Amino acid sequence: MNIGDAAQLSGLPAKTIRYYEDIGLIEPLRSANGYRSFRESDLHKLTFLGRARSLGFTIDDCRTLLTLYRDRSRASADVKHVAQDHLACIDRKIVELTEMRRTLSHLVEACAGDDRPDCPILADLAAVAPGQSCVRQSN
Amino acid sequence: MNIGDAAQLSGLPAKTIRYYEDIGLIEPLRSANGYRSFRESDLHKLTFLGRARSLGFTIDDCRTLLTLYRDRSRASADVKHVAQDHLACIDRKIVELTEMRRTLSHLVEACAGDDRPDCPILADLAAVAPGQSCVRQSN
DNA sequence: ACTTGACCTTCCTATGACTGGAAGCATAAG
DNA sequence: CTTATGCTTCCAGTCATAGGAAGGTCAAGT
Known part of the structure; x- marks a missing residue:
C-alpha cells in the first residue's frame, strides 16, 4: 500500500505520515522503487495516532501510548x-x-x-x- | 529608560520587548551607547500589548488594536x-x-x-x- | 587604574506539529 | 510519446517567543 492509500484510509495527510516516519513513530517498508510500503500494522498505528492526536495528546504522549499499546505486559x-x-x-x-x-x-x-x-x-x-x-x- | 526598567514596569520579558521592536510594534529611541531608550509612550504601548496578549489576541490583532488606539477618529x-x-x-x-x-x-x-x-x-x-x-x- | 558584576547589544538556534513548495523520478493511460 | 498523477527528498515557513553565545558599556569597589 502506497502513502496515498494510507493517507486516505487513516485520514491523515501524506505530509503528516512522512513526518511521523521522520520522527520515528512508524517504520513503513520500502518497495523496490523507493516508495513507502504500508502494512496493515502501519495503517493501524496511523489510525491510532490520528485518534490520539484528535484527543489532544502530544506527539510525545503518542509515542508513550504506542509503546504501551504494543506492550502486552503493560x-x-x-x-x-x-x-x-x-x-x-x-x-x-x-x-x-x-x-x-x-x-x-x-x-x-x-x-x-x-x-x-x-x-x-x-x-x-x-x-x-x-x-x-x-x-x-x-x- | 533602559530595557530592564521597561521590562520591570510592563511585566514583559526583555526578550519579548526586543521581539516586539523587531516586528515593528514599538520603536524605542536609541541612546548614544546603542541602548534602547524607552519613552512613556513606549511603556504605554508595552502594557497595552501585554494586556491584549493576556486576553489571547494574536500579534496581528494587537497591531490592529494599537493602530485603532492611536487613531482618534476610529x-x-x-x-x-x-x-x-x-x-x-x-x-x-x-x-x-x-x-x-x-x-x-x-x-x-x-x-x-x-x-x-x-x-x-x-x-x-x-x-x-x-x-x-x-x-x-x-x- | 583595574577588576568585578550587572546590564546591554546582535545573531543564531530551538520549540510543536505540522504545511507548502521546488526539483526530480516512477508509473499508468491515452 | 506525451501527459498526468503520484511518489521521493530537501528546504523553508508558521507563531510567539525562549535560550544562549560572544562581546560592548557602565557603576562601584579595591
Whole structure:
C-alpha cells in the first residue's frame, strides 16, 4: 500500500505520515522503487495516532501510548496516568480560555460598536496596571 | 529608560520587548551607547500589548488594536469587530477542548488503573474507525 | 587604574506539529 | 510519446517567543 492509500484510509495527510516516519513513530517498508510500503500494522498505528492526536495528546504522549499499546505486559495504570495528566492539562486550558472569554465578553457588551471613537475595549487595554483588570462587574 | 526598567514596569520579558521592536510594534529611541531608550509612550504601548496578549489576541490583532488606539477618529465598531472575532475564536477552542475533555474523562473513568494490561483507553484509540468514537454513553 | 558584576547589544538556534513548495523520478493511460 | 498523477527528498515557513553565545558599556569597589 502506497502513502496515498494510507493517507486516505487513516485520514491523515501524506505530509503528516512522512513526518511521523521522520520522527520515528512508524517504520513503513520500502518497495523496490523507493516508495513507502504500508502494512496493515502501519495503517493501524496511523489510525491510532490520528485518534490520539484528535484527543489532544502530544506527539510525545503518542509515542508513550504506542509503546504501551504494543506492550502486552503493560499496566493499565501507566496508560491512565498519561491520560489523567493530559486531562489536567486540558482543564487548565479550559479555565484559562474561560477567564479570557468572561473578560472579553464583558468588554464587547460594553462597546457601542458605532461610528464614535469611545471604546471601553481600548480603554481597558490601555488603562490597566500590569496584571490588573479595571473591568468592574457586579458579579 | 533602559530595557530592564521597561521590562520591570510592563511585566514583559526583555526578550519579548526586543521581539516586539523587531516586528515593528514599538520603536524605542536609541541612546548614544546603542541602548534602547524607552519613552512613556513606549511603556504605554508595552502594557497595552501585554494586556491584549493576556486576553489571547494574536500579534496581528494587537497591531490592529494599537493602530485603532492611536487613531482618534476610529469607529468603536472596528474595535468591537476585532474583539468579537477573537471571542468567536475562543469559543471554538473552548468547544473543542470541552469535547476532548468529555471523551477523555469517560475513558479515564472506565480504566481500572491497576497492574493488569486491559485498558479501555488503548482500546478506544486502537479500535476506532477514523473520525468515529466507540465510546457509548447513556447520556 | 583595574577588576568585578550587572546590564546591554546582535545573531543564531530551538520549540510543536505540522504545511507548502521546488526539483526530480516512477508509473499508468491515452 | 506525451501527459498526468503520484511518489521521493530537501528546504523553508508558521507563531510567539525562549535560550544562549560572544562581546560592548557602565557603576562601584579595591
